[in-house]
Amino acid sequence: MTAATDGTAAGAGSGAEEPQIRKGLAGVVVDTTAVSKVVPETNSLTYRGYPVQELAQSCSMEEVAHLLWHGELPTAAELAAQQQEERSQRALDPVLRGVLDALPTTCHPMDVLRTAVSVLGARDPRAARDDRETNLAKSLTLFAQLPAVVAHDMRRRRGLEPVEPDAELGYSENFLRMCFGEVPDEVSVRAFEVSLVLYAEHSFNASTFAARVVTSTLSDLHSAVTAAIGALKGPLHGGANEAVMHAMLEIGDPERAADWLRGEIAAKRKIMGFGHRVYRNGDSRVPTMEAAFRELAAARGGEKWVRMYEELQRTMAEEKGIHPNLDFPTGPAYHLLGFDIEVFTPLFVMSRVTGWTAHIVEQLEANALIRPLSHYVGQPQRSVPVR
Ligand SMILES: CC(=O)SCCNC(=O)CCNC(=O)[C@H](O)C(C)(C)COP(=O)(O)OP(=O)(O)OC[C@H]1O[C@@H](n2cnc3c(N)ncnc32)[C@H](O)[C@@H]1OP(=O)(O)O
Numbered sequence: 001m002t003a004a005t006d007g008t009a010a011g012a013g014s015g016a017e018e019p020q021i022r023k024g025l026a027g028v029v030v031d032t033t034a035v036s037k038v039v040p041e042t043n044s045l046t047y048r049g050y051p052v053q054e055l056a057q058s059c060s061m062e063e064v065a066h067l068l069w070h071g072e073l074p075t076a077a078e079l080a081a082q083q084q085e086e087r088s089q090r091a092l093d094p095v096l097r098g099v100l101d102a103l104p105t106t107c108h109p110m111d112v113l114r115t116a117v118s119v120l121g122a123r124d125p126r127a128a129r130d131d132r133e134t135n136l137a138k139s140l141t142l143f144a145q146l147p148a149v150v151a152h153d154m155r156r157r158r159g160l161e162p163v164e165p166d167a168e169l170g171y172s173e174n175f176l177r178m179c180f181g182e183v184p185d186e187v188s189v190r191a192f193e194v195s196l197v198l199y200a201e202h203s204f205n206a207s208t209f210a211a212r213v214v215t216s217t218l219s220d221l222h223s224a225v226t227a228a229i230g231a232l233k234g235p236l237h238g239g240a241n242e243a244v245m246h247a248m249l250e251i252g253d254p255e256r257a258a259d260w261l262r263g264e265i266a267a268k269r270k271i272m273g274f275g276h277r278v279y280r281n282g283d284s285r286v287p288t289m290e291a292a293f294r295e296l297a298a299a300r301g302g303e304k305w306v307r308m309y310e311e312l313q314r315t316m317a318e319e320k321g322i323h324p325n326l327d328f329p330t331g332p333a334y335h336l337l338g339f340d341i342e343v344f345t346p347l348f349v350m351s352r353v354t355g356w357t358a359h360i361v362e363q364l365e366a367n368a369l370i371r372p373l374s375h376y377v378g379q380p381q382r383s384v385p386v387r
Pocket residue numbers: 024235236237238240269270271272273274275276277278320322325326327
């Protein structure tokens with residue numbers, strides 16, 4: 001009987017039929033967006049109409065951030081203005097540093113990042129304003145500050161002093177220098193930049209949807225980003241890039257990769273970095289990231305990881321017909337760049353914050369509270385026993 005559905009909606013409780021439940025909202029179209037388009041049939045992805053492969057080839061992460069936020073690639077003057085603003089906001093203030101340093105190094109860096117966004121929100125004098133311009137300004141602040149948080153946390157865990165930001169350097173160069181004390185070679189910077197561009201946006205994925213749900217209640221931008229970070233942390237989403245590298249280190253030798261994979265499949269375990277809710281024939285971003293990973297491996301002596309990547313990819317296709325997602329090449333690429341594994345998902349956050357905030361702004365422009373229905377399957381109504 002449809003009385004079990006907690007509300008009445010067309011097709012979900014108006015007749016005698018059971019409501020149709022789409023677990024995980026699979027296949028459900030919940031709203032429109034003009035930020036990005038995923039076309040699984042052609043394995044394509046566009047940001048504001050531009051193919052992501054072309055953006056990765058010829059644009060910086062700063063340009064892509066502008067594109068996602070404003071809908072167009074920046075003119076030279078717009079880019080210069082955005083860069084000046086971003087570069088002037090890179091340094092962490094002493095209060096936030098104090099909070100970061102007070103957190104235990106046993107917690108995951110994603111917890112540190114989530115806490116940092118909360119602190120930034122609580123201390124932001126613009127907190128109560130949510131008009132488009134203010135939200136875009138808050139987004140730029142997060143884009144400027146998150147790399148400093150990630151670098152500070154990574155170095156403190158290594159027992160190293162923080163490296164101050166350098167306003168002469170571009171976004172990726174500055175971040176890599178804040179992590180490692182120097183700007184690495186061009187191939188490394190380029191591979192990192194490509195990963196950021198590819199990670200920036202992907203329609204209604206779980207973390208973006210979490211941000212939109214929070215925004216739909218007219219909560220603030222920092223609360224929405226905090227929720228998104230929590231959603232991204234899970235291994236079925238952004239946390240998979242870390243899981244990929246843990247698996248590769250466990251395998252150790254490319255010769256063992258095929259047997260290891262078959263064993264995991266036989267044990268009915270998920271192989272991290274493979275499969276996708278939307279793409280069934282391969283993730284549109286993988287070829288571009290795979291090429292960057294191969295170049296990086298050639299420059300940094302990482303051929304072993306390329307061979308393991310190839311073996312796992314080949315065996316998974318043979319055994320299950322399932323293809324890699326973007327987290328598969330980024331895992332070993334970030335390892336080759338010298339990042340600790342637990343920093344991989346925070347790197348994803350640094351980039352995806354641009355997509356999340358573009359969606360937050362879009363949600364507010366045509367807002368409707370996101371509140372689906374559920375189909376009740378618990379105890380029938382009963383009376384509390386007299387005691
Ligand atoms: C940037 C990103 O967030 S990309 C996603 C990163 N996440 C991962 O890499 C985690 C591993 N992958 C997965 O768990 C899944 O592929 C997901 C969660 C990404 C998508 O999952 P869904 O769309 O819900 O598909 P679902 O998990 O139901 O899989 C469908 C079938 O393929 C199998 N399958 C899918 N992915 C995998 C995998 N990685 N390893 C083994 N089997 C898999 C499932 O076991 C299932 O098989 P069954 O029908 O025999 O039970």
